[in-house]
Amino acid sequence: MNDTITVTGLTKRFGDVVAVDDLTFSIGRGTVAGFLGANGAGKTTTLRALLGLITPTSGTTAINGTPYRELAAPSRTVGALLDSAGHHPGRTARDHLRGLAIATGVAPARVDDVLAEVGLSHAARRRVGGYSLGMRQRLGLAGALLGDPEILVLDEPANGLDPEGIAWLRSFVRDFADSGRTVLISSHVLTEVAQTVDQVVIIRQGRLVAHKPIEAGENLERTFFQLTGDLG
Numbered sequence: 001m002n003d004t005i006t007v008t009g010l011t012k013r014f015g016d017v018v019a020v021d022d023l024t025f026s027i028g029r030g031t032v033a034g035f036l037g038a039n040g041a042g043k044t045t046t047l048r049a050l051l052g053l054i055t056p057t058s059g060t061t062a063i064n065g066t067p068y069r070e071l072a073a074p075s076r077t078v079g080a081l082l083d084s085a086g087h088h089p090g091r092t093a094r095d096h097l098r099g100l101a102i103a104t105g106v107a108p109a110r111v112d113d114v115l116a117e118v119g120l121s122h123a124a125r126r127r128v129g130g131y132s133l134g135m136r137q138r139l140g141l142a143g144a145l146l147g148d149p150e151i152l153v154l155d156e157p158a159n160g161l162d163p164e165g166i167a168w169l170r171s172f173v174r175d176f177a178d179s180g181r182t183v184l185i186s187s188h189v190l191t192e193v194a195q196t197v198d199q200v201v202i203i204r205q206g207r208l209v210a211h212k213p214i215e216a217g218e219n220l221e222r223t224f225f226q227l228t229g230d231l232g
């Protein structure tokens with residue numbers, strides 16, 4: 001089986017709100033898939049279900065064919081950046097990552113590697129409370145990379161990054177996929193991901209609108225407006 005990420009008939013309700021509505025898609029190995037939809041479309045809810053953080057109302061999700069909660073080595077299989085919160089402001093980036101490494105069974109020696117990978121070596125000994133939002137996003141990505149995973153799930157990773165940071169993120173994601181690994185990257189801003197992705201999964205009000213490869217020379221903006229009417 002070549003699919004790394006599968007979402008099958010996923011529905012999630014919060015009271016009267018249907019956040020995700022019978023969503024089905026799968027992502028093959030070695031690709032960068034953009035997961036697009038307006039604010040509130042259901043992207044984060046889908047990713048949280050995929051990572052076993054919430055229980056679906058119905059439907060299933062799997063990573064390499066296995067539900068996340070049943071993975072034998074989750075941090076080596078999939079790394080996730082869901083939000084940039086959750087860092088203790090008084091700790092240094094290095095200490096934060098060391099704690100995370102120990103908690104997830106990763107050799108602490110990886111910490112300096114991932115700090116270098118995300119361009120934070122120079123700030124490794126600074127307290128995270130003084131980090132900019134963009135630096136916290138990089139730190140979150142470093143945490144996702146600790147287990148040297150084959151799959152990355154990134155929820156709005158460009159939030160808070162300056163143009164240089166966004167360009168860096170694009171090339172980072174591209175290199176990651178070119179080494180045969182897989183990235184699912186959510187965004188509500190089309191232009192952030194348009195130059196990076198091989199395919200797009202577009203949702204609106206929790207439902208699948210389109211899942212298609214990106215054609216060379218395609219005017220993505222026009223395609224998206226036609227499909228969704230509400231994506232920037």
Ligand SMILES: Nc1ncnc2c1ncn2[C@@H]1O[C@H](COP(=O)(O)OP(=O)(O)OP(=O)(O)O)[C@@H](O)[C@H]1O
Nearest residue numbers: 014017019037038039040041042043044045046188
């Ligand atoms: N824990 C929750 N309790 C109640 N409603 C929720 C909860 N989480 C999400 N929702 C609702 O579900 C819908 C989908 O939210 P979700 O965060 O998945 O969208 P999103 O596409 O990630 O949006 P954004 O781009 O703004 O992050 C929204 O209407 C949201 O208000």
